[in-house]
Amino acid sequence: MAQALRLGIAGLGTVGVGVVKIVRRQAALLAARTGRPIEIAAVSARYAGKDRGVSLSGYDWEDDAVALARRDDVDVFVELMGGSDGPAKAATEAALAAGKDVVTANKALLAIHGQSLAEQAEAAGRVIRFEAAVAGGIPVIKALTESLAGNDITRVMGVMNGTCNYILTRMESEGLGYNALFEECAKLGYLEADPNLDVGGIDAAHKLALLAAIAFGTKPDFDAVEIEGIQRISLDDIHQAADMGYRIKLLGVAKRTPRGLEQRMQPCLVPAESPLGRLEGGTNMVVIEGDAVDRIVLHGPGAGEGPTASAVLGDICDLARGFRLPTFGQPAASLEQAQPARTGLPAPYYLRMALLDKPGALAKVAAALGDAGVSIDRMRQYGHTDTTAPVLIVTHKTTRAEIDTAVEALSRTDVLAMDPVALRIEEV
Amino acid sequence: MAQALRLGIAGLGTVGVGVVKIVRRQAALLAARTGRPIEIAAVSARYAGKDRGVSLSGYDWEDDAVALARRDDVDVFVELMGGSDGPAKAATEAALAAGKDVVTANKALLAIHGQSLAEQAEAAGRVIRFEAAVAGGIPVIKALTESLAGNDITRVMGVMNGTCNYILTRMESEGLGYNALFEECAKLGYLEADPNLDVGGIDAAHKLALLAAIAFGTKPDFDAVEIEGIQRISLDDIHQAADMGYRIKLLGVAKRTPRGLEQRMQPCLVPAESPLGRLEGGTNMVVIEGDAVDRIVLHGPGAGEGPTASAVLGDICDLARGFRLPTFGQPAASLEQAQPARTGLPAPYYLRMALLDKPGALAKVAAALGDAGVSIDRMRQYGHTDTTAPVLIVTHKTTRAEIDTAVEALSRTDVLAMDPVALRIEEV
Numbered sequence: 001m002a003q004a005l006r007l008g009i010a011g012l013g014t015v016g017v018g019v020v021k022i023v024r025r026q027a028a029l030l031a032a033r034t035g036r037p038i039e040i041a042a043v044s045a046r047y048a049g050k051d052r053g054v055s056l057s058g059y060d061w062e063d064d065a066v067a068l069a070r071r072d073d074v075d076v077f078v079e080l081m082g083g084s085d086g087p088a089k090a091a092t093e094a095a096l097a098a099g100k101d102v103v104t105a106n107k108a109l110l111a112i113h114g115q116s117l118a119e120q121a122e123a124a125g126r127v128i129r130f131e132a133a134v135a136g137g138i139p140v141i142k143a144l145t146e147s148l149a150g151n152d153i154t155r156v157m158g159v160m161n162g163t164c165n166y167i168l169t170r171m172e173s174e175g176l177g178y179n180a181l182f183e184e185c186a187k188l189g190y191l192e193a194d195p196n197l198d199v200g201g202i203d204a205a206h207k208l209a210l211l212a213a214i215a216f217g218t219k220p221d222f223d224a225v226e227i228e229g230i231q232r233i234s235l236d237d238i239h240q241a242a243d244m245g246y247r248i249k250l251l252g253v254a255k256r257t258p259r260g261l262e263q264r265m266q267p268c269l270v271p272a273e274s275p276l277g278r279l280e281g282g283t284n285m286v287v288i289e290g291d292a293v294d295r296i297v298l299h300g301p302g303a304g305e306g307p308t309a310s311a312v313l314g315d316i317c318d319l320a321r322g323f324r325l326p327t328f329g330q331p332a333a334s335l336e337q338a339q340p341a342r343t344g345l346p347a348p349y350y351l352r353m354a355l356l357d358k359p360g361a362l363a364k365v366a367a368a369l370g371d372a373g374v375s376i377d378r379m380r381q382y383g384h385t386d387t388t389a390p391v392l393i394v395t396h397k398t399t400r401a402e403i404d405t406a407v408e409a410l411s412r413t414d415v416l417a418m419d420p421v422a423l424r425i426e427e428v
Numbered sequence: 429m430a431q432a433l434r435l436g437i438a439g440l441g442t443v444g445v446g447v448v449k450i451v452r453r454q455a456a457l458l459a460a461r462t463g464r465p466i467e468i469a470a471v472s473a474r475y476a477g478k479d480r481g482v483s484l485s486g487y488d489w490e491d492d493a494v495a496l497a498r499r500d501d502v503d504v505f506v507e508l509m510g511g512s513d514g515p516a517k518a519a520t521e522a523a524l525a526a527g528k529d530v531v532t533a534n535k536a537l538l539a540i541h542g543q544s545l546a547e548q549a550e551a552a553g554r555v556i557r558f559e560a561a562v563a564g565g566i567p568v569i570k571a572l573t574e575s576l577a578g579n580d581i582t583r584v585m586g587v588m589n590g591t592c593n594y595i596l597t598r599m600e601s602e603g604l605g606y607n608a609l610f611e612e613c614a615k616l617g618y619l620e621a622d623p624n625l626d627v628g629g630i631d632a633a634h635k636l637a638l639l640a641a642i643a644f645g646t647k648p649d650f651d652a653v654e655i656e657g658i659q660r661i662s663l664d665d666i667h668q669a670a671d672m673g674y675r676i677k678l679l680g681v682a683k684r685t686p687r688g689l690e691q692r693m694q695p696c697l698v699p700a701e702s703p704l705g706r707l708e709g710g711t712n713m714v715v716i717e718g719d720a721v722d723r724i725v726l727h728g729p730g731a732g733e734g735p736t737a738s739a740v741l742g743d744i745c746d747l748a749r750g751f752r753l754p755t756f757g758q759p760a761a762s763l764e765q766a767q768p769a770r771t772g773l774p775a776p777y778y779l780r781m782a783l784l785d786k787p788g789a790l791a792k793v794a795a796a797l798g799d800a801g802v803s804i805d806r807m808r809q810y811g812h813t814d815t816t817a818p819v820l821i822v823t824h825k826t827t828r829a830e831i832d833t834a835v836e837a838l839s840r841t842d843v844l845a846m847d848p849v850a851l852r853i854e855e856v
Contacts, residue, residue: 022578022720032645032758033577131575137721139567139575146751147559147567149461150450150741217460275727278706292450292738293565296728299703300721310720313578323574323751330460 002036005320006073008100010065010091011080012045015105015132017052018309019078024054030313034320044068069095076101076319078312084108092128096120103315105132105308110327111206111222114213115335118327128327129315134207135160135284137307138300139314144214144288145329151290153215157253157428161204162282162302163190164230164250168267169280172238172247178231190282200229204252205265211286212254212263214329217336221263224340226400228266232421237352240392241269241423246350247277251426253344260339268426269350275299276428287428344424346397348377353410353420354388355381361415365391368413372406374398388417394425430464433748434501436528438493438519439508440473443533443560445480446737447506452482458741462748472496497523504529504747506740512536520556524548531743533560533736538755539634539650542641543763546755556755557743562635563588563712565735566728567742572642572716573757579718581643585681585856589632590710590730591618592658592678596695597708600666600675606659618710628657632680633693639714640682640691642757645764649691652768654828656694660849665780668820669697669851674778675705679854681772688767696854697778703727704856715856772852774825776805781838781848782816783809789843793819796841800834802826816845822853 007023009016023030023040030038042060044067062068069077069091077095079102081088088109095102102121104110110117110130121128131141135158144153159165167181176184182199185191190198197203205225213220230250241248246269255262270277275297279285284302289295301307328335355361362381369376378394395403403422410416435451437444451458451468458466470488472495490496497505497519505523507530509516516537523530530549532538538545538558549556559569563586572581587593595609604612610627613619618626625631633653641648658678669676674697683690698705703725707713712730717723729735756763783789790809797804806822823831831850838844 018720026578026580029580029645030578032762033573035759138724139571142570142575143567145461146746147570147742148738149745150454150458150738152454152457217457290738292446292734292741294729294732294735296566296726298724298726300724304722306720307722310576310578310718313720314575317577318574321751321753323749325749331463334460 004037004039005316006039006041006075007078007316008042008068008071008074009040009078009080010044010068011082012043012052013080014305015308015312016045016080017054018305019080019312020054020056022309022313030317034317036320038316038320041073042068042071065091066094069100070098074100076103076316078316079104079106080312082106082108084112089113092117093120096124096126099124099126101126101319102128103312103319104128104130105312107133107203107206107210111209111220114210114220114327115332118332121327122332127324129318130210131315132308132311134210135286136300136302136304137310138284138286138298138302139311140211140286140298141214142314143296143298144211145325148288148290148293151292153288153290155253155255155289156211156215156286157251158284158286159249159276159279160207160252160284160286160302161198161250162284163198164204165279166190166282168230168233168238168248168250171235172242175235177235178233196229199231201227201250201265204250208252208254208263208265212261213335215254216256216261216338217330217334218261218338219335220328221338221340224261225263225265226342230267233267236390237421237423240352241350242272245272246270246425247272248423249276249279251276253426257341257345260341262341262344264344266424268424270426270428274428344400346399348397348425349395349403350423350425351393351395351420352390354390354417355415356417357387357389358415362391364413364415365410368409369406372409373402374406432465432467433744434467434469434503435506435744436470436496436499436502437468437506437508438472438496439510440471440480441508442733443736443740444473444508445482446733447508447740448482448484450737450741458745462745464748466744466748469501470496470499493519494522497528498526502528504531504744506744507532507534508740510534510536512540517541520545521548524552524554527552527554529554529747530556531740531747532556532558533740535561535631535634535638539637539648542638542648542755543760546760549755550760555752557746558638559743560736560739562638563714564728564730564732565738566712566714566726566730567739568639568714568726569642570742571724571726572639573753576716576718576721579720581716581718583681583683583717584639584643584714585679586712586714587677587704587707588635588680588712588714588730589626589678590712591626592632593707594618594710596658596661596666596676596678599663600670603663605663606661624657627659629655629678629693632678636680636682636691636693640689641763643682644684644689644766645758645762646689646766647763648756649766649768652689653691653693654770658695661695664818665849665851668780669778670700672822673700674698674853675700676851677704677707679704681854685769685773688769690769690772692772694852696852698854698856702856772828774827776825776853777823777831778851778853779821779823779848780818782818782845783843784845785815785817786843790819792841792843793838796837797834800837801830802834
């Protein structure tokens with residue numbers, strides 16, 4: 001049997017512990033499948049001595065992840081600390097500089113510094129693998145870079161933040177409001193330390209930026225992702241959407257258009273009967289469209305100890321087998337700088353607003369929309385409180401820019417009781 | 429740029445033509461992604477001169493696939509002829525003997541001769557890749573052998589024959605009988621030359637045998653697959669199943685059990701609201717369960733020019749990139765000979781029969797079931813013609829052996845107007 005592949009694991013949170021458990025439990029299986037033993041040389045985490053439910057006594061301990069990354073007895077640096085800067089970045093750079101391959105679950109790090117890290121890796125003859133960074137246990141990176149390598153990818157889209165999907169589907173199934181479910185998720189530990197990463201769409205946007213890079217052969221460009229969170233989605237929106245045969249999802253879409261690369265992560269209405277519309281709870285789903293394959297749909301757990309560790313191990317096994325691929329599927333120098341198409345192609349929009357009970361209010365709304373070039377497909381006024389009247393509008397196909405102009409014009413009128421909610425209706 | 433990877437393509441049917449088209453159309457993309465040009469050196473097919481909608485004038489022509497496989501200017505032999513024996517087998521063996529890697533879409537060849545071919549490939553230091561052989565454009569082979577390499581796989585199941593799923597879902601949606609849809613499929617060219625390969629479940633069983641081998645590290649054992657086709661499924665079965673919240677699917681299940689390796693390809697009732705239950709038309713779906721990943725679901729086109737060619741190209745790109753893996757994911761010599769568990773674990777069964785209108789008929793049925801150890805959960809008699817009464821029974825959990833015993837006992841009574849239809853109810 002060939003020489004062992006020796007891991008240095010930095011970060012012993014949920015995923016790190018999951019990786020340690022698999023390496024211990026599946027030693028024989030991993031060796032049979034890869035042709036060589038996979039071993040842990042050393043580990044590192046913020047707090048030593050904490051009980052993590054798995055024995056670490058056989059492994060050297062490093063307080064400093066950078067020191068771990070540089071150890072002579074480490075072949076692969078497994079970065080599971082998280083964070084786009086700080087120790088994760090320093091240790092990843094140190095690992096590459098010291099001639100180690102890197103496996104990471106860190107979407108933020110790669111979405112923001114991916115291009116420079118990929119260049120550094122290639123200069124050092126090393127590779128960075130990140131299956132676990134996008135959609136947990138679902139093998140979407142491998143599907144795009146390897147399985148579909150013969151395709152011109154036309155669109156990638158997906159629901160890639162389980163917490164947001166959990167909130168949105170529970171709003172519908174339990175009739176609970178956004179705030180109640182946000183509190184529940186906080187208690188259950190489903191939220192990132194900064195919850196805005198989840199509910200603000202940032203975490204999912206990091207993932208989308210990585211998918212766009214490998215799908216289209218472009219430099220990852222997180223800053224070009226149009227991001228909108230789910231914080232303003234109300235139970236009323238969920239019900240109105242359902243009434244029309246839609247469900248609201250925090251949907252990421254990356255697509256090449258004649259006006260440039262479209263990258264959007266925003267709550268959208270999708271047909272309730274589509275695979276994305278049917279996605280329940282905390283799972284993730286990614287839809288990939290290519291000129292040859294047509295469309296494949298990948299569905300599974302997007303987070304959690306086992307699924308994310310499974311993805312990390314997939315990458316480690318590839319390295320043990322000697323599979324070596326540039327970080328984003330093709331050499332970093334060959335990645336294009338895509339022109340961002342800031343707003344998507346025209347689509348129908350869902351607009352919900354509450355009008356003050358004044359004569360002529362509806363006429364002012366209609367005028368503001370008309371002036372912005374937004375034409376109305378359907379409008380309904382429903383319910384009614386003492387002072388305000390909820391109004392729901394579905395527009396004909398229009399651009400986000402026109403919608404934004406219309407919303408701005410509306411906000412200058414004196415008839416709105418709240419800022420309108422504007423959601424794209426996505427044909428998936 | 430590195431040296432070109434030169435293909436010899438044998439078989440220019442739908443898939444072969446699809447591969448030629450992609451290699452021509454995506455030359456730049458393939459080279460950017462793999463770091464080397466991918467070229468066609470020569471092709472071979474049964475009839476030269478036929479118009480296939482793509483120019484072949486730049487490639488050498490071989491009448492004989494074996495000669496093609498042996499050419500000095502071929503690095504990878506791409507076998508797209510089909511058939512478990514004959515030219516496909518001879519040419520594949522010739523290619524391996526001549527030191528070529530092989531990419532194939534041939535499920536029958538590998539399900540039946542996979543073990544010996546894998547051994548031959550390894551002895552020659554060559555590899556055989558077959559992503560296109562199972563579930564067309566869906567990257568299920570790669571998911572199992574690579575992405576999920578850190579998992580102890582617990583169950584693999586799926587709908588892997590698009591024609592059968594097309595027939596079954598159209599029976600429900602159009603209210604058409606099996607025979608009418610069989611004729612329609614024949615006209616549309618959806619059926620294999622021997623339609624029993626499709627509707628008899630054999631094609632899908634070939635695929636299941638391959639999935640089982642890579643999932644469980646066992647020698648492919650097609651003979652051990654319990655196979656049942658969809659020919660006896662009636663519109664009545666479809667409607668009765670729907671009434672109870674189920675849909676009928678030709679479902680493959682491979683699972684390790686304490687009694688051995690279970691491999692079944694048979695029509696089953698699955699919950700209508702499950703991903704498998706919702707699968708419409710000619711697409712395929714594979715569900716993989718592993719101890720770490722929990723469950724992932726892969727869905728997409730299981731056949732057709734583009735999707736199947738996409739899978740072939742994925743394998744070719746892997747070879748161009750230097751990824752080399754034993755045929756079934758681990759060395760052929762390390763694959764176990766699994767003990768077949770001929771019948772699955774106990775499950776509820778759906779039984780439909782037509783009773784002759786005789787006094788005591790139902791009592792005889794109940795007695796035959798009881799004597800075989802099959803206990804009844806629900807029974808209903810419905811409709812009624814002049815002379816026969818349809819009866820539907822759902823049993824408590826029971827084994828296939830007990831059901832078979834009961835059915836045999838029933839057939840010895842004088843009360844049946846037709847052989848009973850017995851379908852497993854699978855909790856997916």
